[in-house]
Amino acid sequence: xGEKVARLMxxxxxxxxxxxxxxxxxxxxxxxxxxYCVVINNQHEVLGIxxxxxxxxxxxxxxxxxxxxxxxxxxxxxxxxxxxxEVAIHLMNRRKIEHxxxxxxxxxxxxxxxxxxxxxxxxxxxxx
Amino acid sequence: xxxxxxxxxxxxVCDLNDSVKDVIRMMKANKFCPIVVVxxxxxxxxxxxxxxxIRLCGKDLxxxxxxxxxxxxxFEVDPQWPVxxxxxxxxxxxxxxxxIIDPHAGPKRPIGIxxxxxxxxxxxxxxxxxxxSILKMPEGWCxxxx
Numbered sequence: 001x002g003e004k005v006a007r008l009m010x011x012x013x014x015x016x017x018x019x020x021x022x023x024x025x026x027x028x029x030x031x032x033x034x035x036y037c038v039v040i041n042n043q044h045e046v047l048g049i050x051x052x053x054x055x056x057x058x059x060x061x062x063x064x065x066x067x068x069x070x071x072x073x074x075x076x077x078x079x080x081x082x083x084x085x086e087v088a089i090h091l092m093n094r095r096k097i098e099h100x101x102x103x104x105x106x107x108x109x110x111x112x113x114x115x116x117x118x119x120x121x122x123x124x125x126x127x128x
Numbered sequence: 129x130x131x132x133x134x135x136x137x138x139x140x141v142c143d144l145n146d147s148v149k150d151v152i153r154m155m156k157a158n159k160f161c162p163i164v165v166v167x168x169x170x171x172x173x174x175x176x177x178x179x180x181x182i183r184l185c186g187k188d189l190x191x192x193x194x195x196x197x198x199x200x201x202x203f204e205v206d207p208q209w210p211v212x213x214x215x216x217x218x219x220x221x222x223x224x225x226x227x228i229i230d231p232h233a234g235p236k237r238p239i240g241i242x243x244x245x246x247x248x249x250x251x252x253x254x255x256x257x258x259x260x261s262i263l264k265m266p267e268g269w270c271x272x273x274x
Contacts, residue, residue, distance in 0.1 A: 026252035035245050052244035053224055055251060059215050063251060089182050098178055118178040119160035125185055126152045 005088055006081035008124055009102045009114040013038045018047055018069035022058050025050055025068050036099040038112055039072045045110040046101050048072030053096075073097065080105030081113065085124075088116050131214050132207035134250055135228050135240035141166045142194050144173060149189040151176055151197075162225050164238050165198045172227055172236040174198030204229045207240065211250055214242055 014034040016025050018041060025037050029052070039047045047069065054071045079088055079100050088100050098118035103110050141164045142151050151163050155178070165174040173195070180197045205214055205226045214226055228240035 023252065026248050029245075030249050030252040035248075052248050055248045056215065056218055056224075056244045059212075059219065059247065059251065086185070089185055092179060093183055096179065118182050119155075121182045121185065122152055122155055122160060122178050125181070125189065126149065126156065 003085045003124065004081065005079060005083045005085060005102055005116055008085060008120045009081060009116045010120070011114045013101065013112045013115045015040045015112065016050075016068055017041075018067065018072075020068045021064050022055065022061070022066045022068070022071065023063040026055050026063070029055070036115070037068075038101055038115075039068045040112065044112065046075045046103060046112055048074045049097070049099065049101055051097060051099065075101060075110070078103055078105050078110070079116065085121065089121060092118060129211045129250065130207065131205065131209045131211055131226075131228055131242055132240065134211055134246045135207070135242040136161075136246065137240050139164055139227075139238045139241055141170075141238065142176075143168070144193065144195040146194045147190045148181065148184055148192045148194065148197055151194055152181060152189065155181070162241065162243075163194070164201075164227055164241070165194045166238070169235065170237055172201055172229065172238050174200045175223075175225060175227060177224070199223075201227055203227075204236065205242070206231050211242075211247075215247055215250075218242075218244065218247070 014032050015038045016028055018039050029037050035052045037050045041047055050072050058071050079102050100116045102114045102116055104113050140154050140158045140161055144165055144167055154163055163176045166172055176198050205228050207228050224244045226242040227238050230237045230239040
């Protein structure tokens, strides 16, 4: 494809705190029609991501007592706007995720810059 | 709550022999929903997700058939099932989308899709169609105050 992440990503993200209950996270996702929620700390740095699948897996647990930090998929990788799309696709397939957090990646800064979604990649695939 | 009360009734289907290029067109025209693969009799064979499609990035999409990329689907989920039963099946099988089958139409005819996002709605306990009230701003609020 030869594109950079910056060309397909969307600025901004739906976020929640690590201490938010699963019920709150589900409500945030539902009212925003978002299939993900990025979990951040007090410095607005990414801790991980919660997808619809993460919420599904939490079914049966106490939704008001279980917190976002208990079910998040830890953010152990860094995708920056300058990375090739292929890197993000590889990551999505390896981790089975449809949404990737994009950070600036400069000097270890993990502040959320935007999101890259699988649907935006699918959209681009037939434009070539 | 029953599955039929929560599922999406808009099922987009393609034929086993359709190319992935056609499948992507269908996805784009339908808010990037997953595509159900059926045979000529309309019986469900599999499901194509967005992740399955992006794996093919860089390949000749017109030469790859839907059958080559679909995930085979062998379950029969009845629309009258309790939602909890369907959620347990999703957890056990790691399917993010369940195809709901019409129990009265003979061999595996799809009538709806239950997605993990539908489950998020269910678990959020927000009544369908009433979420606007949550977003309602206090009286006298205007954008310049934000």
